Amino acid sequence: MKKQIAEYERKSIQELEGDATSIREAIARLRLEVIVNRPKDSNILMKKSKQLARILTIITMKKVK
Numbered sequence: 001m002k003k004q005i006a007e008y009e010r011k012s013i014q015e016l017e018g019d020a021t022s023i024r025e026a027i028a029r030l031r032l033e034v035i036v037n038r039p040k041d042s043n044i045l046m047k048k049s050k051q052l053a054r055i056l057t058i059i060t061m062k063k064v065k
Contacts, residue, residue: 004051008058016059023052 008016030045041047 005054005058008055013059013062016055016062020052020055020059023048023055027052 008019011019027045027048030039030048033039034045
């Protein structure tokens with residue numbers, strides 16, 4: 001987890017916004033997949049949501065600086 005946060009902190013705001021967009025798309029796909037099929041990892045939707053929240057928090061921190 002700390003490695004992910006450090007990796008996100010090194011990226012530029014544009015790269016982070018691109019990552020946030022791709023994670024939003026993944027979350028949308030996962031929501032549909034959960035309805036159709038049961039995923040092996042039932043907690044993956046929550047993990048992706050938390051990852052998105054981390055990225056958005058780092059973007060906000062960088063914009064404030």
